Structures are given as C-alpha cells and as structure tokens.
Amino acid sequence: MQQARTEIAAAVEPIIDRWKGEEGPLLPILNGIQRELGHVPRESLPIIAEALNLTRAEVYGVVSFYHDYREKPAGRHVLKLCRAEACQSMGGDAVAEKLQKLLGIRFHETSADGAVTLEPVYCLGLCACAPSAMLDGEVIGRLDDARAEEIAAEVRA
Numbered sequence: 001m002q003q004a005r006t007e008i009a010a011a012v013e014p015i016i017d018r019w020k021g022e023e024g025p026l027l028p029i030l031n032g033i034q035r036e037l038g039h040v041p042r043e044s045l046p047i048i049a050e051a052l053n054l055t056r057a058e059v060y061g062v063v064s065f066y067h068d069y070r071e072k073p074a075g076r077h078v079l080k081l082c083r084a085e086a087c088q089s090m091g092g093d094a095v096a097e098k099l100q101k102l103l104g105i106r107f108h109e110t111s112a113d114g115a116v117t118l119e120p121v122y123c124l125g126l127c128a129c130a131p132s133a134m135l136d137g138e139v140i141g142r143l144d145d146a147r148a149e150e151i152a153a154e155v156r157a
Contacts, residue, residue, distance in 0.1 A: 011037060012044045016051045026052060026062055030069060039070040067119070075110040075117040077155040079103075080134040084123040092131035095143045102152035116155040 015032035019025040029048060033040050040063055049056045063069045081087075081096050100106055103116055110117040126132035129141025135151060 008037075008041050008043045009047055012047055013051075016048060020051055026054070026059065030063060030066075034069055038073040042071055067121075072110070075114050075155075077116045077136055078119065079116055079151065079155065080119045080121045080124070081107075082122070082124045082126070082130070082132045083120040084127070086127040087131035090130035092143070095131050095145070095148050098145055098148045099152065102148060103155070 012029075012033050015036060016025075016029055019028040019032065022028065026048070029052075030040055033044060045056050045059045045063065048054070049059045052059075063071075079099070081099065082092060083096070096107075100118065103111060103118060105111050105116070105118050107118055107120045121134070124132045124134055124139055126139055126141045131143045133140045133143055133151070135155070140147065140151070
C-alpha cells in the first residue's frame with residue numbers, strides 16, 4: 001500500500017507543483033492527473049488537499065461533482081450513451097438496455113477484460129439524430145439495434 005502511495009505521489013506532485021501557484025488551481029490539477037494517469041486515484045486526494053491547504057472533503061467534493069473524473073482507470077474504449085429526454089423519446093432506453101446486455105456491464109462499469117467503460121451522459125447535442133452516443137470521442141447518431149451490435153463488436157475487437 002505504501003509503495004502505491006509513493007508511486008502516486010511521485011506522479012501527481014509535479015502536476016500539483018505546475019498549477020498550485022495559479023489562481024484556482026484545483027481543476028487544472030485534477031485535469032492534469034486524469035490526463036496523466038487516466039483517473040484521479042483516491043490516494044491522490046490527501047496530497048492535493050495538503051498542497052492547496054484544503055480539506056480532503058473539499059477535494060473529494062469537486063472530484064465527485066464532475067462526472068468526467070474517474071476513481072479507477074477507464075476501459076480501452078469509453079462509450080457514453082445520451083440519457084436526455086430527446087434520446088429517451090426516440091428509443092434510447094431500449095438501445096441502452098441492448099448495449100448493457102451485449103457488453104455485460106451496467107452504467108458506470110468497466111468490462112472485466114478492460115475493453116469498455118459505459119457511462120451515461122445527459123446531452124451530446126445531437127437531439128435531431130437521437131438516440132445518440134459517443135465512442136472514444138466520436139459522436140454517433142441514430143442508434144438502433146444493428147448499430148448497437150456493431151459498437152459492441154468494435155469495442156470487443
């Protein structure tokens with residue numbers, strides 16, 4: 001445990017040092033850690049808190065408020081499904097159920113093989129092409145069962 005903490009400290013301290021002198025450094029620090037490590041490890045929160053003279057609760061509150069910060073690394077692929085009303089009204093719930101079955105995971109989970117992480121989002125701005133998703137930063141509109149099967153096969157490859 002101590003070794004992991006030391007490795008995390010070694011990874012996050014340069015990021016903290018880069019931003020702690022700036023105004024409002026917490027978000028840039030968290031962004032830097034997520035970019036560098038692929039997630040914001042819980043073990044990094046006390047290190048950040050101490051460097052910024054904040055409580056751990058304050059740092060945790062920010063990390064838990066923004067849904068893009070992860071406690072654990074994401075899968076090799078990240079699939080974000082729109083859960084907003086326009087997508088739901090166009091069959092998004094059925095597509096979500098289909099994808100969850102095909103992938104064998106629920107929202108906020110990563111497959112056991114590390115292939116894919118499934119995340120809900122609440123608008124991708126593709127309401128006219130509902131239901132929609134985003135796979136590894138690429139938007140996909142007009143999802144249906146056939147496209148869900150293609151996506152599942154693509155992330156498993």
